[in-house]
Amino acid sequence: MKFGSGCQRRAYAKDTTMFLQTIDAHDRHQVLIDDRNGFYLLFADTHEVGLGRSFTPHWVGEMADRRTLEAAVRWFARRRDRWQAWGALAKAVGHATFDRHMRALIAAEPFETVSGTFVHIAEDPCEILLGKVLDGSNGTRQDVLHQHRFTSAAARQRFCTWFDADRNFEQIGAIVLLGYQTGAVAVATALDDIARDAAAAGVRARRKRHC
Structure with missing residues:
Protein backbone atom coordinates (compact mmCIF):
# COMPACT_ATOMS: atom_id res chain seq x y z
CA MET A 1 0.00 0.00 0.00
CA LYS A 2 1.34 3.41 -0.96
CA PHE A 3 0.68 6.59 0.97
CA GLY A 4 1.17 10.28 0.31
CA SER A 5 4.33 11.86 1.67
CA GLY A 6 2.89 13.98 4.46
CA CYS A 7 0.45 16.87 4.37
CA GLN A 8 0.61 18.46 0.91
CA ARG A 9 -1.20 21.49 -0.48
CA ARG A 10 -3.84 20.59 -3.05
CA ALA A 11 -6.91 22.19 -4.63
CA TYR A 12 -10.04 20.08 -5.04
CA ALA A 13 -13.34 19.96 -6.90
CA LYS A 14 -16.22 21.50 -4.97
CA ASP A 15 -18.69 18.87 -6.22
CA THR A 16 -16.64 15.90 -4.97
CA THR A 17 -18.77 13.09 -3.52
CA MET A 18 -17.64 12.36 0.02
CA PHE A 19 -18.60 10.19 3.00
CA LEU A 20 -22.20 10.28 4.15
CA GLN A 21 -22.54 12.35 7.32
CA THR A 22 -23.80 9.37 9.32
CA ILE A 23 -24.52 5.75 8.43
CA ASP A 24 -27.37 3.78 9.94
CA ALA A 25 -26.01 0.53 11.35
CA HIS A 26 -29.47 -0.97 10.79
CA ASP A 27 -29.73 -0.43 7.04
CA ARG A 28 -32.49 -2.44 5.36
CA GLU A 109 -18.71 2.97 -13.40
CA PRO A 110 -15.95 0.31 -13.17
CA PHE A 111 -14.32 -0.93 -9.99
CA GLU A 112 -11.08 0.82 -9.01
CA THR A 113 -8.34 -0.57 -6.80
CA VAL A 114 -6.77 1.47 -4.00
CA SER A 115 -3.05 2.17 -4.36
CA GLY A 116 -2.68 4.69 -1.55
CA THR A 117 -4.14 7.06 1.03
CA PHE A 118 -3.46 10.80 1.05
CA VAL A 119 -3.79 13.82 3.30
CA HIS A 120 -3.66 17.19 1.51
CA ILE A 121 -3.72 20.73 2.85
CA ALA A 122 -6.69 22.66 1.48
CA GLU A 123 -6.59 26.34 0.55
CA ASP A 124 -8.50 27.25 3.71
CA PRO A 125 -5.90 27.49 6.53
CA CYS A 126 -8.05 25.34 8.81
CA GLU A 127 -8.87 22.51 6.37
CA ILE A 128 -7.40 19.24 5.12
CA LEU A 129 -8.55 16.74 2.49
CA LEU A 130 -8.48 13.02 3.20
CA GLY A 131 -8.82 10.46 0.44
CA LYS A 132 -7.62 7.53 -1.63
CA VAL A 133 -5.49 7.12 -4.75
CA LEU A 134 -7.37 4.85 -7.16
CA ASP A 135 -6.26 2.85 -10.18
CA GLY A 136 -8.82 1.83 -12.78
CA SER A 137 -9.50 1.38 -16.47
CA ASN A 138 -9.41 5.15 -16.94
CA GLY A 139 -6.05 5.56 -15.21
CA THR A 140 -5.07 6.84 -11.77
CA ARG A 141 -7.06 9.44 -9.90
CA GLN A 142 -7.44 10.87 -6.41
CA ASP A 143 -10.78 10.45 -4.67
CA VAL A 144 -11.44 12.95 -1.86
CA LEU A 145 -13.46 11.23 0.85
CA HIS A 146 -13.54 13.86 3.57
CA GLN A 147 -12.98 17.61 3.76
CA HIS A 148 -12.24 18.44 7.38
CA ARG A 149 -12.19 21.85 9.02
CA PHE A 150 -10.26 22.08 12.28
CA THR A 151 -11.20 24.61 14.93
CA SER A 152 -8.18 26.74 14.02
CA ALA A 153 -5.16 26.94 11.75
CA ALA A 154 -3.03 25.99 14.75
CA ALA A 155 -5.06 22.80 15.23
CA ARG A 156 -4.50 21.88 11.58
CA GLN A 157 -0.79 22.50 11.99
CA ARG A 158 -0.69 20.23 15.05
CA PHE A 159 -2.37 17.47 13.05
CA CYS A 160 0.06 17.86 10.14
CA THR A 161 3.04 17.89 12.51
CA TRP A 162 1.76 14.67 14.08
CA PHE A 163 1.24 13.10 10.66
CA ASP A 164 4.55 14.20 9.13
CA ALA A 165 6.65 13.39 12.19
CA ASP A 166 5.43 9.88 12.88
CA ARG A 167 4.05 8.80 9.48
CA ASN A 168 0.90 7.50 11.12
CA PHE A 169 -0.32 5.89 7.91
CA GLU A 170 -2.02 2.94 9.56
CA GLN A 171 -4.04 5.20 11.82
CA ILE A 172 -5.10 7.33 8.84
CA GLY A 173 -6.15 4.15 7.03
CA ALA A 174 -8.21 3.17 10.07
CA ILE A 175 -9.91 6.58 10.02
CA VAL A 176 -10.83 6.12 6.35
CA LEU A 177 -12.32 2.72 7.21
CA LEU A 178 -14.27 4.40 10.02
CA GLY A 179 -15.73 6.78 7.45
CA TYR A 180 -16.97 3.91 5.30
CA GLN A 181 -18.51 2.21 8.32
CA THR A 182 -20.02 5.07 10.32
CA GLY A 183 -19.78 8.28 8.29
CA ALA A 184 -18.14 11.70 8.23
CA VAL A 185 -19.16 12.74 11.74
CA ALA A 186 -17.02 9.97 13.26
CA VAL A 187 -14.10 10.87 10.97
CA ALA A 188 -14.28 14.52 12.05
CA THR A 189 -14.24 13.52 15.71
CA ALA A 190 -11.22 11.27 15.19
CA LEU A 191 -9.23 14.00 13.40
CA ASP A 192 -10.09 16.61 16.03
CA ASP A 193 -9.05 14.16 18.75
CA ILE A 194 -5.63 13.80 17.12
CA ALA A 195 -5.13 17.58 17.02
CA ARG A 196 -6.28 17.91 20.63
CA ASP A 197 -4.06 15.07 21.84
CA ALA A 198 -1.10 16.59 19.98
CA ALA A 199 -1.74 19.90 21.76
CA ALA A 200 -1.83 18.15 25.13
CA ALA A 201 1.41 16.34 24.32
CA GLY A 202 3.02 19.66 23.43
CA VAL A 203 1.99 21.18 26.75
CA ARG A 204 3.43 18.20 28.64
CA ALA A 205 6.71 18.48 26.71
CA ARG A 206 7.04 22.20 27.48
CA ARG A 207 6.34 21.61 31.17
CA LYS A 208 8.97 18.87 31.25
CA ARG A 209 11.59 21.19 29.74
CA HIS A 210 10.85 23.84 32.39
CA CYS A 211 11.21 21.37 35.28
Whole structure:
Protein backbone atom coordinates (compact mmCIF):
# COMPACT_ATOMS: atom_id res chain seq x y z
CA MET A 1 0.00 0.00 0.00
CA LYS A 2 1.34 3.41 -0.96
CA PHE A 3 0.68 6.59 0.97
CA GLY A 4 1.17 10.28 0.31
CA SER A 5 4.33 11.86 1.67
CA GLY A 6 2.89 13.98 4.46
CA CYS A 7 0.45 16.87 4.37
CA GLN A 8 0.61 18.46 0.91
CA ARG A 9 -1.20 21.49 -0.48
CA ARG A 10 -3.84 20.59 -3.05
CA ALA A 11 -6.91 22.19 -4.63
CA TYR A 12 -10.04 20.08 -5.04
CA ALA A 13 -13.34 19.96 -6.90
CA LYS A 14 -16.22 21.50 -4.97
CA ASP A 15 -18.69 18.87 -6.22
CA THR A 16 -16.64 15.90 -4.97
CA THR A 17 -18.77 13.09 -3.52
CA MET A 18 -17.64 12.36 0.02
CA PHE A 19 -18.60 10.19 3.00
CA LEU A 20 -22.20 10.28 4.15
CA GLN A 21 -22.54 12.35 7.32
CA THR A 22 -23.80 9.37 9.32
CA ILE A 23 -24.52 5.75 8.43
CA ASP A 24 -27.37 3.78 9.94
CA ALA A 25 -26.01 0.53 11.35
CA HIS A 26 -29.47 -0.97 10.79
CA ASP A 27 -29.73 -0.43 7.04
CA ARG A 28 -32.49 -2.44 5.36
CA HIS A 29 -29.91 -3.75 2.90
CA GLN A 30 -26.29 -4.84 3.26
CA VAL A 31 -23.25 -6.06 1.36
CA LEU A 32 -21.78 -9.42 2.36
CA ILE A 33 -18.59 -11.24 1.42
CA ASP A 34 -18.59 -14.99 0.79
CA ASP A 35 -15.02 -16.18 0.21
CA ARG A 36 -15.43 -19.78 1.34
CA ASN A 37 -15.34 -21.04 -2.23
CA GLY A 38 -14.10 -18.31 -4.54
CA PHE A 39 -14.68 -14.58 -4.12
CA TYR A 40 -18.33 -13.56 -4.05
CA LEU A 41 -20.00 -10.30 -3.14
CA LEU A 42 -23.67 -10.34 -2.15
CA PHE A 43 -26.15 -7.49 -1.92
CA ALA A 44 -29.00 -8.66 0.30
CA ASP A 45 -31.98 -7.77 2.47
CA THR A 46 -30.81 -7.28 6.07
CA HIS A 47 -33.96 -8.84 7.53
CA GLU A 48 -33.61 -12.00 5.46
CA VAL A 49 -29.94 -12.31 6.39
CA GLY A 50 -30.81 -11.95 10.06
CA LEU A 51 -33.27 -14.85 10.02
CA GLY A 52 -30.34 -17.25 10.04
CA ARG A 53 -31.61 -19.46 7.25
CA SER A 54 -31.02 -19.79 3.53
CA PHE A 55 -31.87 -16.64 1.59
CA THR A 56 -31.73 -15.37 -1.96
CA PRO A 57 -29.69 -12.14 -2.23
CA HIS A 58 -30.75 -9.28 -4.48
CA TRP A 59 -27.50 -9.64 -6.41
CA VAL A 60 -24.40 -11.85 -6.45
CA GLY A 61 -21.12 -11.01 -8.15
CA GLU A 62 -18.20 -13.40 -8.54
CA MET A 63 -14.84 -11.62 -8.43
CA ALA A 64 -11.63 -12.78 -10.07
CA ASP A 65 -9.46 -12.40 -6.96
CA ARG A 66 -9.32 -10.81 -3.52
CA ARG A 67 -8.00 -7.50 -4.87
CA THR A 68 -11.04 -7.23 -7.15
CA LEU A 69 -13.30 -8.26 -4.27
CA GLU A 70 -11.90 -5.45 -2.12
CA ALA A 71 -12.41 -3.00 -4.99
CA ALA A 72 -16.02 -4.16 -5.31
CA VAL A 73 -16.64 -3.69 -1.58
CA ARG A 74 -15.29 -0.15 -1.81
CA TRP A 75 -17.43 0.51 -4.91
CA PHE A 76 -20.57 -0.44 -2.99
CA ALA A 77 -19.48 1.49 0.11
CA ARG A 78 -19.04 4.70 -1.91
CA ARG A 79 -22.59 4.29 -3.23
CA ARG A 80 -24.26 3.52 0.07
CA ASP A 81 -26.77 6.30 -0.46
CA ARG A 82 -28.20 4.22 -3.34
CA TRP A 83 -28.71 0.98 -1.40
CA GLN A 84 -32.32 1.61 -0.45
CA ALA A 85 -33.27 2.46 -4.03
CA TRP A 86 -31.41 -0.59 -5.32
CA GLY A 87 -33.17 -2.85 -2.84
CA ALA A 88 -36.57 -1.49 -3.82
CA LEU A 89 -35.73 -1.91 -7.51
CA ALA A 90 -34.60 -5.51 -6.98
CA LYS A 91 -37.89 -6.40 -5.32
CA ALA A 92 -39.88 -4.63 -8.03
CA VAL A 93 -38.22 -6.06 -11.14
CA GLY A 94 -36.89 -9.44 -9.99
CA HIS A 95 -33.42 -10.91 -9.76
CA ALA A 96 -32.65 -11.35 -13.46
CA THR A 97 -33.54 -7.78 -14.41
CA PHE A 98 -31.80 -6.35 -11.37
CA ASP A 99 -28.68 -8.37 -12.18
CA ARG A 100 -28.59 -6.84 -15.67
CA HIS A 101 -29.11 -3.39 -14.14
CA MET A 102 -26.18 -3.80 -11.74
CA ARG A 103 -23.84 -5.22 -14.36
CA ALA A 104 -24.62 -2.31 -16.68
CA LEU A 105 -23.99 0.13 -13.83
CA ILE A 106 -20.67 -1.49 -12.96
CA ALA A 107 -19.65 -1.44 -16.63
CA ALA A 108 -20.41 2.30 -16.76
CA GLU A 109 -18.71 2.97 -13.40
CA PRO A 110 -15.95 0.31 -13.17
CA PHE A 111 -14.32 -0.93 -9.99
CA GLU A 112 -11.08 0.82 -9.01
CA THR A 113 -8.34 -0.57 -6.80
CA VAL A 114 -6.77 1.47 -4.00
CA SER A 115 -3.05 2.17 -4.36
CA GLY A 116 -2.68 4.69 -1.55
CA THR A 117 -4.14 7.06 1.03
CA PHE A 118 -3.46 10.80 1.05
CA VAL A 119 -3.79 13.82 3.30
CA HIS A 120 -3.66 17.19 1.51
CA ILE A 121 -3.72 20.73 2.85
CA ALA A 122 -6.69 22.66 1.48
CA GLU A 123 -6.59 26.34 0.55
CA ASP A 124 -8.50 27.25 3.71
CA PRO A 125 -5.90 27.49 6.53
CA CYS A 126 -8.05 25.34 8.81
CA GLU A 127 -8.87 22.51 6.37
CA ILE A 128 -7.40 19.24 5.12
CA LEU A 129 -8.55 16.74 2.49
CA LEU A 130 -8.48 13.02 3.20
CA GLY A 131 -8.82 10.46 0.44
CA LYS A 132 -7.62 7.53 -1.63
CA VAL A 133 -5.49 7.12 -4.75
CA LEU A 134 -7.37 4.85 -7.16
CA ASP A 135 -6.26 2.85 -10.18
CA GLY A 136 -8.82 1.83 -12.78
CA SER A 137 -9.50 1.38 -16.47
CA ASN A 138 -9.41 5.15 -16.94
CA GLY A 139 -6.05 5.56 -15.21
CA THR A 140 -5.07 6.84 -11.77
CA ARG A 141 -7.06 9.44 -9.90
CA GLN A 142 -7.44 10.87 -6.41
CA ASP A 143 -10.78 10.45 -4.67
CA VAL A 144 -11.44 12.95 -1.86
CA LEU A 145 -13.46 11.23 0.85
CA HIS A 146 -13.54 13.86 3.57
CA GLN A 147 -12.98 17.61 3.76
CA HIS A 148 -12.24 18.44 7.38
CA ARG A 149 -12.19 21.85 9.02
CA PHE A 150 -10.26 22.08 12.28
CA THR A 151 -11.20 24.61 14.93
CA SER A 152 -8.18 26.74 14.02
CA ALA A 153 -5.16 26.94 11.75
CA ALA A 154 -3.03 25.99 14.75
CA ALA A 155 -5.06 22.80 15.23
CA ARG A 156 -4.50 21.88 11.58
CA GLN A 157 -0.79 22.50 11.99
CA ARG A 158 -0.69 20.23 15.05
CA PHE A 159 -2.37 17.47 13.05
CA CYS A 160 0.06 17.86 10.14
CA THR A 161 3.04 17.89 12.51
CA TRP A 162 1.76 14.67 14.08
CA PHE A 163 1.24 13.10 10.66
CA ASP A 164 4.55 14.20 9.13
CA ALA A 165 6.65 13.39 12.19
CA ASP A 166 5.43 9.88 12.88
CA ARG A 167 4.05 8.80 9.48
CA ASN A 168 0.90 7.50 11.12
CA PHE A 169 -0.32 5.89 7.91
CA GLU A 170 -2.02 2.94 9.56
CA GLN A 171 -4.04 5.20 11.82
CA ILE A 172 -5.10 7.33 8.84
CA GLY A 173 -6.15 4.15 7.03
CA ALA A 174 -8.21 3.17 10.07
CA ILE A 175 -9.91 6.58 10.02
CA VAL A 176 -10.83 6.12 6.35
CA LEU A 177 -12.32 2.72 7.21
CA LEU A 178 -14.27 4.40 10.02
CA GLY A 179 -15.73 6.78 7.45
CA TYR A 180 -16.97 3.91 5.30
CA GLN A 181 -18.51 2.21 8.32
CA THR A 182 -20.02 5.07 10.32
CA GLY A 183 -19.78 8.28 8.29
CA ALA A 184 -18.14 11.70 8.23
CA VAL A 185 -19.16 12.74 11.74
CA ALA A 186 -17.02 9.97 13.26
CA VAL A 187 -14.10 10.87 10.97
CA ALA A 188 -14.28 14.52 12.05
CA THR A 189 -14.24 13.52 15.71
CA ALA A 190 -11.22 11.27 15.19
CA LEU A 191 -9.23 14.00 13.40
CA ASP A 192 -10.09 16.61 16.03
CA ASP A 193 -9.05 14.16 18.75
CA ILE A 194 -5.63 13.80 17.12
CA ALA A 195 -5.13 17.58 17.02
CA ARG A 196 -6.28 17.91 20.63
CA ASP A 197 -4.06 15.07 21.84
CA ALA A 198 -1.10 16.59 19.98
CA ALA A 199 -1.74 19.90 21.76
CA ALA A 200 -1.83 18.15 25.13
CA ALA A 201 1.41 16.34 24.32
CA GLY A 202 3.02 19.66 23.43
CA VAL A 203 1.99 21.18 26.75
CA ARG A 204 3.43 18.20 28.64
CA ALA A 205 6.71 18.48 26.71
CA ARG A 206 7.04 22.20 27.48
CA ARG A 207 6.34 21.61 31.17
CA LYS A 208 8.97 18.87 31.25
CA ARG A 209 11.59 21.19 29.74
CA HIS A 210 10.85 23.84 32.39
CA CYS A 211 11.21 21.37 35.28
